[in-house]
Structure formats: structure tokens, C-alpha cells
Amino acid sequence: GEDVEQSLFLSVREGDSSVINCTYTDSSSTYLYWYKQEPGAGLQLLTYIFSNMDMKQDQRLTVLLNKKDKHLSLRIADTQTGDSAIYFCAERAGAGSYQLTFGKGTKLSVIP
Amino acid sequence: DSGVTQTPKHLITATGQRVTLRCSPRSGDLSVYWYQQSLDQGLQFLIQYYNGEERAKGNILERFSAQQFPDLHSELNLSSLELGDSALYFCASSVEGGGDRRETQYFGPGTRLLVL
Numbered sequence: 001g002e003d004v005e006q007s008l009f010l011s012v013r014e015g016d017s018s019v020i021n022c023t024y025t026d027s028s029s030t031y032l033y034w035y036k037q038e039p040g041a042g043l044q045l046l047t048y049i050f051s052n053m054d055m056k057q058d059q060r061l062t063v064l065l066n067k068k069d070k071h072l073s074l075r076i077a078d079t080q081t082g083d084s085a086i087y088f089c090a091e092r093a094g095a096g097s098y099q100l101t102f103g104k105g106t107k108l109s110v111i112p
Numbered sequence: 113d114s115g116v117t118q119t120p121k122h123l124i125t126a127t128g129q130r131v132t133l134r135c136s137p138r139s140g141d142l143s144v145y146w147y148q149q150s151l152d153q154g155l156q157f158l159i160q161y162y163n164g165e166e167r168a169k170g171n172i173l174e175r176f177s178a179q180q181f182p183d184l185h186s187e188l189n190l191s192s193l194e195l196g197d198s199a200l201y202f203c204a205s206s207v208e209g210g211g212d213r214r215e216t217q218y219f220g221p222g223t224r225l226l227v228l
């Protein structure tokens with residue numbers, strides 16, 4: 001079955017880079033997403049990557065995908081206090097499947 | 113602002129009661145998804161509607177039901193509520209069909225349900 005794993009906590013100093021890791025088990029996953037949830041708020045789509053890519057960069061965000069190891073990472077450069085939030089990795093299986101399977105989320109704490 | 117709206121924002125009710133949560137998708141989106149976020153289960157997919165028809169079902173209890181109306185808004189009905197149904201319920205929408213951008217789900221702010 002589908003399973004998405006993330007570490008629960010990450011603490012970094014302001015200005016450092018943050019790397020949030022995620023592993024998934026469904027080899028048919030074709031789309032992988034990162035969402036951000038701030039306290040008391042909904043889920044904000046940060047970025048996504050498709051399985052035919054191994055890297056995607058979007059301003060301070062870099063997503064790396066290792067399909068062989070089923071490993072996804074989100075790197076946030078120059079982490080700011082406003083980046084403190086819970087980050088969710090999510091996968092969507094292939095054609096015909098549209099629901100997302102989420103990890104439990106990684107709580108990122110940025111120390112000023 | 114994702115463009116997905118949900119009402120109400122908060123809901124407090126008692127066990128055994130029935131509630132209805134409402135979602136309006138982004139303009140142009142045909143698919144609506146419902147997710148439940150709880151502390152113990154995390155974020156779980158409940159059900160998906162596409163252009164008025166049920167498309168996929170996840171971990172949705174028999175006490176829960178949903179529908180999507182001709183104007184594409186959706187309602188999630190939760191009945192015979194139990195304490196364990198207390199959670200944040202999210203609605204998401206997507207265009208659903210063709211092209212990479214269209215596959216993205218955009219989430220609403222959620223409805224926080226507290227069952228006492």
C-alpha cells in the first residue's frame with residue numbers, strides 16, 4: 001500500500017538552509033508535492049515535482065527526487081522565521097488516481 | 113488565498129448530532145476532494161467528486177457522506193457524531209485533466225469541528 005514517511009521535527013538557525021526529507025513506497029507515484037501549514041491555517045501548496053524530473057528549483061526552494069530510493073527532499077535556502085510551519089510531503093499515484101497520500105508532516109522551527 | 117472557500121470556519125456540536133460542511137472550489141475547477149486532519153491519523157483522504165459524480169473514496173466512514181451540486185460546490189455531511197470525529201476538515205479542488213498545472217490540488221482554510 002501507499003505510505004509516506006517524514007521525520008517529525010527539524011530545528012534550524014535563521015539564515016541556515018533547511019532540508020526536509022520524505023520517503024514514499026508507491027513506485028507508481030507520478031506526482032509529489034510539498035505543502036506548508038502555518039499554525040491555525042490551511043495547507044498552502046509550495047511546490048511540486050513530477051516523476052520524470054530529479055530536481056526543481058523555485059526561488060529559495062529546491063526539490064530533489066531520487067526515484068530509485070523513493071526519496072524526496074525539500075531544501076529551503078536562507079531560512080527565515082516566517083518559514084516556521086509544518087511541511088507535508090504528499091504523493092499522488094499514477095493515471096486514474098487523484099487523491100493525495102500525505103506524510104505526518106515535519107514541524108520546522110527556526111531559531112532567531 | 114487559494115480561491116477555495118469553506119464554511120463554517122469553526123463548528124462545535126454534541127455527540128450524536130449531524131453537521132454539514134460546505135466547500136466552494138476555485139473558479140473553473142471541476143474536482144472537489146475532502147480530507148480529514150486529526151492528531152492521531154494525520155491527513156487522510158475521504159472522498160472525491162468530479163463534476164457532480166463520486167470519483168474516488170478513501171477512508172470515509174459510513175456515517176459520513178458528501179455530494180457535489182450542479183454549481184460545483186460540495187457539502188460533507190457528518191452524522192451520529194462521536195468524540196473521535198473532532199478534527200480539521202479540508203476541502204481541496206483541482207481542474208483535473210490534462211497538463212501538469214491542472215493536476216495540483218488547492219486547499220481551503222478548513223473547518224475545525226469539535227464534538228463535545
